[in-house]
Amino acid sequence: MSFVYHIIENRRRYFLFSAVLLGLGLAAMIASLVSTGSPLRVGVDFRSGTRFEVQFEEAVDEGAIRDVFADFGLTSPSIIALRGTGLENAWQIRGEFVAPETAQDILSALGEVAPLRPGTSQVTSVSASVGNEVTRAAIIAVIFSAIVVLFYIVIVFRQVPNTFRYGTTAVIALVHDLLLVLGFGAIAGLVLGWEVDALFLTAVLTVAGFSLQDTIVLFDRMRENIARRPFEKIDRIANRSIVETIHRSLVTQLNAMFVLVAILLFGGVSIRPFIATLFIGLLAGTYSSIFIAVPLLVTWEERILARARTA
CATH class of the missing domain: 3.30.70.3400 (Alpha-Beta Plaits)
Known part of the structure; x- marks a missing residue:
């Protein structure tokens, strides 16, 4: 078996790596809160x-x-x-x-x-009222997207046992990506002086869409493999599903990332924060779909089975 086929077995490394990144982002947001009064250095679009x-x-x-x-x-x-x-x-x-x-x-x-x-x-x-309204609309949009995806997965994956776990882990992966993007925004604000504006919000919503799309593609392949191999262990099904979809995911995301890198290097300075945020978000979305969402689902399933055996 190749290294790629042992992705699920190395899940603790991925969880630890994500914890470190999230910790750095949280520390940057705390530092930004102390220095600027806000977790992110907000621009005119979000404040008066x-x-x-x-x-x-x-x-x-x-x-x-x-x-x-x-x-x-x-x-x-x-x-x-x-x-x-x-x-x-x-x-x-x-x-x-x-x-x-x-x-x-x-x-x-x-x-x-x-x-x-x-x-x-x-x-x-x-004005202050408009800035508050923009912030409120952004939060509502992200929460609404998470709820819609949760119900979508529950309905589409209804033939798979415990479909709620699929939706929950997809939402957790989405939150993981958004926190990484927010952490990057906080670090960029502290180091580079970048401010969060309406373009940053556009990047966040775009990242949410890409992240959920990748996760749903992986889960859909798992659903197909569970139907074909009902007696195979969940970790082997997960590894098999990742191997079967990873090339498609990487090719799709790499094409977008190459374009973003070109714009980042040769584009104007005014859109550089937006492009950098989008690049980090797409990278996080590709990573979380493979190394967070699916391993987290497998961990959940295995613990439920272990409790059932000991009961």
């Missing part, structure tokens, strides 16, 4: 604030930009120089929420520092 994106015709010093905002009472804005093709002398400034009239006055004041390139200035403002 105003974001300015401007591009000057000539080079401008960060201190000059900060002085302009200080004149309007904004003493601690987040100022980031944007890098990429066509982004010469481009800046992104995030600060407290200001009225639209004040935002236009700030743009005019920035234009006095140096001429602004026409058609490049953008101002995005989000």
Whole structure:
């Protein structure tokens, strides 16, 4: 037998590896909570604030930009120089929420520092109520997806004994992936200063879909093999199912990951956090489907059988 055929037998290593990654992410979220007041460094999309994106015709010093905002009472804005093709002398400034009239006055004041390139200035403002609504909608979307998948698996896998365990382990794998993505977001916020915005939410929901798809494909193959080999042990069925589907899963995910790596290396800086989050999420989804969801299901089944024998 090949190494791949012994995946289930090595499940404790995978569980330990995931525990370490989750622990690092949890530690980063705690550190972020202490330093920023939030488990993740949230952007304007999730809290009240105003974001300015401007591009000057000539080079401008960060201190000059900060002085302009200080004149309007904004003493601690987040100022980031944007890098990429066509982004010469481009800046992104995030600060407290200001009225639209004040935002236009700030743009005019920035234009006095140096001429602004026409058609490049953008101002995005989000009130506290809108930020709370976006956060609430994101949480509801993830919970709703988990419930739908749970019921879907219970209905589709109704011919397999204990279908609820399949749905439960799929949801656990989903939570595992989302926690890894959140941990990555916390680490990136602490190390790179990346903020969580609407694109981050898009990446999280995309990861949820890919993760559940991979897990359902594996469980469906297990369902077929259980029907074909009703007397074979669950661990052998699980190993066999993984071997039969791993090539398809890896090819599908690797194609997407190669594209993401290319965009990450050669794309603009503004979408880099989104692409990096999506890449980590897809990687986690592929890993959890094979090394977390199925081994966890086998462990659950074996413990139930062991208790039945000793009863």
